[in-house]
Amino acid sequence: MKPRYISSLDQIDGFGVHAPGDLSKITDTFAFRANEYYLSLINWQDTADPIRRLIIPCPEELEAWGRLDPSSEGSYTVSPGLQHKYRETALLLVSDLCGGLCRYCFRKRLFIKDGREVKKDVSAGLAYIREHPEITNVLLTGGDPLILPTGQLRGIIGELRRIDHVRIIRIGSKMPAFDPYRIVDDPSLLDLIREYSTEEKRIYIMAQFNHPRELSEIARQAIGLLQDAGAVIMNQTPLIRGINDDPEVLALLFKELSFIGVAPYYVFQCRPTVGNKTYAVPVEESYQIFEQARGSCSGLAKRARFVISHATGKIEVVGRTPEYTFFKYNQAADPANIGRFMVYKSNPEAYWFDDYTELVDEGQILE
Numbered sequence: 202m203k204p205r206y207i208s209s210l211d212q213i214d215g216f217g218v219h220a221p222g223d224l225s226k227i228t229d230t231f232a233f234r235a236n237e238y239y240l241s242l243i244n245w246q247d248t249a250d251p252i253r254r255l256i257i258p259c260p261e262e263l264e265a266w267g268r269l270d271p272s273s274e275g276s277y278t279v280s281p282g283l284q285h286k287y288r289e290t291a292l293l294l295v296s297d298l299c300g301g302l303c304r305y306c307f308r309k310r311l312f313i314k315d316g317r318e319v320k321k322d323v324s325a326g327l328a329y330i331r332e333h334p335e336i337t338n339v340l341l342t343g344g345d346p347l348i349l350p351t352g353q354l355r356g357i358i359g360e361l362r363r364i365d366h367v368r369i370i371r372i373g374s375k376m377p378a379f380d381p382y383r384i385v386d387d388p389s390l391l392d393l394i395r396e397y398s399t400e401e402k403r404i405y406i407m408a409q410f411n412h413p414r415e416l417s418e419i420a421r422q423a424i425g426l427l428q429d430a431g432a433v434i435m436n437q438t439p440l441i442r443g444i445n446d447d448p449e450v451l452a453l454l455f456k457e458l459s460f461i462g463v464a465p466y467y468v469f470q471c472r473p474t475v476g477n478k479t480y481a482v483p484v485e486e487s488y489q490i491f492e493q494a495r496g497s498c499s500g501l502a503k504r505a506r507f508v509i510s511h512a513t514g515k516i517e518v519v520g521r522t523p524e525y526t527f528f529k530y531n532q533a534a535d536p537a538n539i540g541r542f543m544v545y546k547s548n549p550e551a552y553w554f555d556d557y558t559e560l561v562d563e564g565q566i567l568e
Contacts (some may be wrong), residue, residue: 202382204238206300210258211239222372226318227258231476232312233493234302239379242414251412251444261479269310273512275318277534277544282319283326286516286534291336293326294319295357296344300379303411305441305480307472308511311344319343327360328456330367340371340407347376351389358397369403375409377434381423391430398431408463411438412445413453417525421461428462437467440481440487440507448493455494455502463504470518472510473553484509484551485526488518506531514538516554523545525561528554541565 209217210224214349243253277286284292297319299310306312311319316425321325330336346354350386361367377487384390398404406427410416426435436458436504438445445451468491471481482490488507495503508515514533519542521527528543546559 202238202386204236204380204382206234206236207234207240208234209509224258224260225364227260227262230313231258231262231304231309232302233258234299234312236300236380238382238419238514239301242417249443251450253304254443255303255411255441257398258304258354259479262304262476264476264478266478267473267475269313269475271307271474271512272510274308276512278318280325280329282323283329285329285333285336287532288335288536290338290340291326291330291333292340292342293330293357295321295323295346295354296345296349297340298348299343299345300348300383301378303375303521305439305471305474306479307439307474307477308344309474310474311342317560323357327357327364330361331364337366338369338371341365342373343390345374345376345379347374347383347390351387351393355393357375358393362397362402369405370397370402371405371407373407377406377420377423377427378410379407381417381420384423384426386523391426394427394432396562398433403433403434404431405435407466408434409438410436410444410458410463411456413457414452416457416461422459424463434463435466436463437465437469437505439471440482440490441467442469442482443480446482446487446490447488451490451494452497452502455498455505459499459502465502467515468505468507469507470507472555481552483549484518484553484556485521485547485549488521490524511554526551526557528557537565542565 243353244250274284277284279285280513290422361370394404419486458465470484491507506517508517508531517531519527519529524547525544527545530538530541534541542564544562545557546561548557551557
């Protein structure tokens with residue numbers, strides 16, 4: 202079954218009955234996109250339904266807040282469509298479409314006119330990767346790579362597999378949640394995974410399930426097929442107000458993922474992107490929710506780390522007291538910062554690492 206894709210709220214049957222007024226000002230600014238399958242997961246009688254909140258615009262998105270590139274991805278763009286922020290990992294932006302547009306998307310600039318940076322011709326990015334043997338991991342992202350035709354995706358992955366030093370190919374995708382039929386109904390995609398995810402060079406699918414209700418029967422089937430084809434499935438999600446900011450909901454997500462062999466990887470602090478204020482939770486509240494969720498999980502379900510994907514690196518929130526919040530660079534653009542530990546005076550109003558201004562102590566891993 203191929204779900205019909207929808208780019209206008211007027212195309213949703215009966216939506217006007219459940220709409221909170223004219224949303225055209227929001228969709229004129231921030232694009233809307235969904236499909237019939239994903240919309241079928243919504244309980245339209247519940248105005249606070251988390252799936253609805255994830256995909257349907259809300260008036261609060263026009264509140265002035267944030268930046269279009271909060272993690273300064275532009276400063277790490279070294280070739281058209283190619284970012285090289287971390288020594289071992291390159292990001293190749295291969296798509297400017299998704300199966301749906303998350304309202305809190307941190308790359309919504311890609312879907313705004315004149316704000317696009319995805320290049321359909323990835324030859325320059327591939328050339329850069331060939332010339333940098335330190336790159337062992339390549340993340341295909343966008344947009345969503347799995348929305349590309351399988352033949353086009355095969356061409357990109359095939360070229361990467363001809364580069365000896367690229368050992369891991371990651372595909373960042375929300376298609377297992379947004380449109381699992383893309384996987385279930387395309388044997389050629391599974392053949393592609395089966396061919397190029399080898400014992401020595403795996404393909405990782407970096408899935409994005411944000412709420413346990415997205416793990417429908419067909420979504421679980423899609424995950425199983427990818428696993429059977431040899432892909433390793435990881436999950437990452439931002440922590441979003443009104444979607445998964447309840448410890449019980451987040452814990453259930455971790456548990457259900459672990460039950461089907463999907464490793465919870467990162468939980469991200471919601472980035473301060475334009476339009477995202479209504480979806481953001483303060484850092485210290487987010488950390489409390491995250492730790493409460495982990496507290497009711499088995500070891501396999503509690504493997505996720507809570508991080509801030511900052512311009513300088515992935516800064517993990519590792520603890521707090523009533524007075525202080527503790528951070529550590531889990532990954533860093535400057536390798537010298539990896540493992541750097543920082544103690545800041547608590548700021549319950551902080552939404553981003555930059556909101557912490559009183560550094561109390563810091564240290565490096567001893568060599």
